[in-house]
Amino acid sequence: MKINLLPEDDKTNGWSAILAPRQHRPALDKTIKADWLVIGAGFAGLAAARQLAINRPDDRIALLEAHEAAEGASGRNSGFAIDLPHNVGSSLEELEASKCYMGLARAAISHLEDMVTQHKIDCDWVRRGKYHAAASARGTSEVLEPFARELEAIGEPLTWMEKDELSNKLGSKHFDAAIYTPGCVLMNPAALTRGLAESLPGNIDLYEHSPVVDIDYTNGVTAQTPSGSVFAPKLIICVNGLADQFGFYRGRLLRFAAHASLTRPLNDAEQAVYGVDQDWGLTPANAFAGITMRYTPDKRILIRQNIHFQPSVRCTDAARKTIASEHKRLFDERFPMLPNVTMEHTWTGFICLSENGAPGFGKVAGNVWAATCQNAVGVTKGTISGMLAADMACGVDNPMIADMESLGSPSKVPPRPFLDVGVRAKFAWELFRNRHEA
Ligand SMILES: Cc1cc2nc3c(=O)[nH]c(=O)nc-3n(C[C@H](O)[C@H](O)[C@H](O)COP(=O)(O)OP(=O)(O)OC[C@H]3O[C@@H](n4cnc5c(N)ncnc54)[C@H](O)[C@@H]3O)c2cc1C
Secondary structure (H helix, E strand, O other), rough: OOOOOOOOOOOOOOOHHOOOOOOOOOOOOOOOEEOOEEOOOOOOHHHOOOOOOHHOOOEEEEEEEOOOOOOOOOHHOEEOOOOOOOOOOOHHHHHHHHHHHHHHHHHHHHHHHHHHOOOOOOOOOOOOEEEEOOOOOHHHHHOOOOOHHHHHHHOOOOOOOEEHHHHHHOOOOOEEEEEEEEEEEOOOOHHHHHHHHOOOOEEEEEEEEOOOOOEOOOOOEEEEEEEEEEOOOOEEEOOOOHHHOOOOOOOOOOEEEEEEEEEOOOOOHHHHHOOOOOOEEEEEOOOOOOOOEOOOOOOEEEEEEEEEOOOOOOOOHHHHHHHHHHHHHHHHHOOOOOOOOOOEEEEEEEEEEEOOOOOEEEEOOOEEEEEEEEOOOOHHHHHHHHHHHHHOOOOOOOOOHHHHHHHOOOOOOOOOOOOHHHHHHHHHHHHOOHHHHH
């Protein structure tokens, strides 16, 4: 089967641009055999390969990555490892589902924290917590107040913050109120992903710049790259929104582009005017209309805004330029005391959503398992689904596999072009309905 749509590295990732250059692993340039093949070296693929290596220390695992481990969405996100669902729900069933979700997310955070500590991964990992903020009174009453009640119902600690207190913490008067929760971790995601790739166990061979361009499922799996091939009896597929290219979850995966910018670091005079010392992270009451923001340990401000349906997984430089100007405008609106701070990097990443919010996880063929479709919270969901897919494939009795399966499977969406019209219309309505949060 020919793989018709490959990811593209547009070299715009700001998180890796601010790190020292990294020597990538060589591309596959011969025909090899392995006991396992993992495709995709984002959070899911790195976790899956590592867990296979732990479960089967005598097996050889080949990990193929189209570009470089830190250059896909896993190295381009906003750097929040989030332990809570965005909304809990209020029925008993929803509360149970939330507890199950939190158990999975926290297991992922604990695994990543172990890796950061054990391998001394220098990625600014800090359990800073986060502010879930509303920009309007309507957002506060419609989203934050019910969310606070739901968190209290499941015994989760939170601090309610009104405008003035919030303004002291964030250095911006833009927000009406926020819920602070302590469990979220902030980090540089490119540094974390690089560190995970560099510390893989010795029985994993990672090949970068090795896109799978053809795959054959006869008598095992044979994956062709431009200059080599891998044969393995078993496969774990970790390519997020491109799993349909490999024959799985066809007509169920929605690929969206998401954009973020990082300012240059504030200088001493600007820091004095800004008046905030500690780094922070903020998620918006409405994930699509609102803006995710961070103040990083190296004194930059991140703006994550603009998500749109983009099945082609491509974004033009011209479109990105327009988005960069909009990010600057939003920055100026929120931080008028910092008028000369420029956006140093603006980048695009691609996320995968399903219509019902369910992940593409589990056994998808006799010898193939999937850890895909992380619904935009892949730091934790990708990590745990990769680990659990490996446990499932090795027959390890892990009770969290049932928890993961209870999140469901991506539902079918209408075929294109009806899909494009429907998704764009639904999305436009969502943005319009929540414009008070923009
Ligand atoms: C701007 C932005 C902000 C975000 N913020 C957050 C956040 O703060 N917290 C959070 O949890 N999530 C966030 N996300 C989402 C998160 O980044 C993703 O959910 C997560 O990276 C998915 O991980 P993954 O391993 O499943 O997929 P990916 O990271 O997409 O990795 C899949 C890999 O498969 C490779 N691949 C694809 N096709 C092939 C092929 N044919 N051959 C070989 N390799 C292939 C790709 O190159 C890629 O490296 C954000 C995303 C974006 C873009």
